[in-house]
Amino acid sequence: MSPALAALEAAYARPCVPGGPAIGYVGADVPVELLTAAGFHAVRLTGDPGGDAAPGDRYLGRGVDPMARSILTRLLTGAFGELERVVVSHDCEASLRFFYALRELRRIEPGAGVPEAYLVDVLHLPHRTTARYNRRRIGEFAARLAAWSGRPLDLPAAIEAHDERRRLLAAVAELRRAVPARLTGAQFLAAANADLPLPEHVARLRELLAQSDRLPSWRGRRVFLSGSDHDTPHVYETIEADGHVIVGEDHSFGDPQAERRVGRGDLDALTEHYHESGPTAHRATAAERARHAATAVRRCRAELLVAYARTGDDAPAWDFAAQRAALDVPAVLLDRQDYGRADLAALRKEET
Template structure:
């Protein structure tokens, strides 16, 4: 039996990871709901052991599934965008086969990078994704439904662009923006749009940019802002680099899938599936757009990919004359504390109270 969402009556399909083209899920009559986890909280022995050594946020996501926190979902899509998420998929697939979780689990394997062969592979993955969603909801995404979904998602994209403009001019805090991105990733576009447009406030503080691990909630940003800084941008997949508000009104099913695959190849580079050179070039562009005066890098233990970028990111910041404070291999419950320490150190440097090396 299909599980219906409260409020709009649409099935809710959960998403772990950052690679989902939301338009395909919306066109199948469902609402995509990204499952994000948190910076802090206990992890059961079972969730800690089943996937092996993984980023603690992924373990917390698995823990929630094991505890029944997502039993209202009609299905779950797991993106192969990191080793941790792939391991979580293997665990959940077995548990679904055994009836431990009450929804089917699908793997979306969409490698990054351009080129016709890779785009064809991703397009085939999207065809499988559309078929999976159709089997869950009973609605086959056709051209009119895809164009309607595109219109809904693009309206959300316009709201997110307004949000980014407000951040750059000091009219939306980083923590409020991150909460709005979370709403955009977990609600129907119309509901999310209201939340995004309501994120307006005057924000004092020195503008800074955040890189490193993705932030599943706003608690680390709140610690940064408590030090007198304002997060005006980031390059991780739960903030500005999230694949949200993007769609293609192509008027044809095959063309839509092909264009979405091409869009995927040009997305912002994320640490686990991109070269350091791509990441640093993107960071340089974003620092120019954000007009930040400093950079904070926060990398969780066992989320190794962002740590590989650290040295090159330091060089980018130095070329631009910006201080960069990094905290790498942050322990399971130390994220908020590490963010506060890095922010205090950076604030001191920006006030001239310390020398950045």
């Protein structure tokens, strides 16, 4: 067993206690480099599929993605400790509804202790006007962070550090793509999303790569997982316990974190990075998603695509027909799944 992997898995399973001010964030389009540049520890907020979501249901309604409802519940019950603020991106409708709920709660229930919320509205249309709009929004966010922290932002150093993390994570992803795989999908989630201060996360990823000869081989039907975000390992563990190995995915907690680097240390490069970030289900056409799936399946040497659509998150199911037509491997849709659960009946039916 790799000690570095064990440390990453432990950090993934428990919340980090930062040594300095922390800002929570929700959504794939929050430019975390700016949070680092301002001296904040960035905490991506996650839900709890097994927890009581009643407070979140009350304010968001049961028609909203249950992941967002669970995150709101955990925020209201103090599960994330002391957060300076919460930054939300407009990466999907659920994230936007989450932001509006936080803003209204601060207005109508000031005693509830809800942190101040800030919206980063990054759009993804392939237009020059969209790029200009995004540059203004990210510039405003940078200015706000400088005001919150009371110091100039060290953006070049922050971008360099996050790009190094991306480079290392891309190398870790290659361990999972090996035949046989050297990491399971759940282990990769832990490596990618361990809640550690950035310098420590980078150090642990380096150690994991140096200890790769200690990793076992994982055999099973190789799966590429498409669709809804997975902010916990529950679905991965269910699929992999059934004899599969998840060797790639297209949601924002997985491979897309390592697929592109920012490069230059300025706001223009940072804006371009987030404007052009990968084809997730909520911000790309079905044709773009199908092309991406076909390329990723080949790169991962996957033997099966599993499209997963959570109840309250319908967008991934809309792409499935185009994805299946673009592939030369079988594809299965797990539609309207409960948060944190995977009904494998369709998967097992495909195998018979």
